[in-house]
């Protein structure tokens with residue numbers, strides 16, 4: 001069977017997107033998803049998403065990591081699926097959609113390639129020795145470092161992600177270096193099990209952790225440079241809770257196509273009344 005897909009990237013975090021509003025594609029298929037995300041044997045991507053209908057929302061975002069497993073929230077994926085929804089004329093320049101961590105509001109530029117995505121509120125930031133550990137929709141470990149350009153992010157990130165504290169559930173590992181204006185961040189991503197060019201929930205975690213590190217409160221805007229471009233995180237912090245968190249940056253369609261894929265049509269979803 002042919003599968004029609006769209007490839008998007010947000011600051012170099014890249015995703016395969018499929019319009020599943022018909023509900024016909026049974027996406028519980030780890031082998032197929034990991035093969036499609038493979039950069040040599042498939043289309044290539046850090047993750048794969050299905051845009052589906054959801055009662056009371058413009059659409060639902062169903063996200064899988066490149067390993068084919070369903071995962072927690074993906075911030076750059078969320079921004080890319082908003083751009084995809086606009087491309088499909090499912091939304092205009094604002095949307096309320098449903099993701100695995102709950103409802104999200106987002107705004108998209110009229111040109112369709114710049115997305116500001118509201119993230120979940122955060123009230124818990126833990127410490128692991130000198131690192132920060134927090135959940136911004138996905139779990140993150142944030143460690144300050146220097147000379148990040150030359151850091152062995154793969155091996156050091158792998159070691160932290162696989163240490164006994166985090167092995168079972170996994171964690172994304174972010175290394176952060178202060179710049180004159182903002183931060184430089186590199187991330188080892190769980191479920192990709194490699195460094196990616198950007199991680200949206202990761203840079204969000206970094207921005208919140210750095211506000212704590214520096215004793216900042218009030219309305220804060222944090223520019224972040226990543227390997228694949230630039231992102232910005234805006235939020236409010238009253239000293240207890242981070243609210244009104246927005247992850248902002250580019251979300252761009254790279255190409256679209258069709259690929260021969262052995263997927264099954266979900267007849268249950270199609271034939272059964274809701």
Ligand SMILES: N[C@@H](CCC[C@H](N)C(=O)O)C(=O)O
Nearest residue numbers: 074075076138191199200201
């Ligand atoms: N790239 C993402 C994070 C995707 C989920 C992550 N790999 C996990 O399993 O926690 C982002 O932009 O947030």
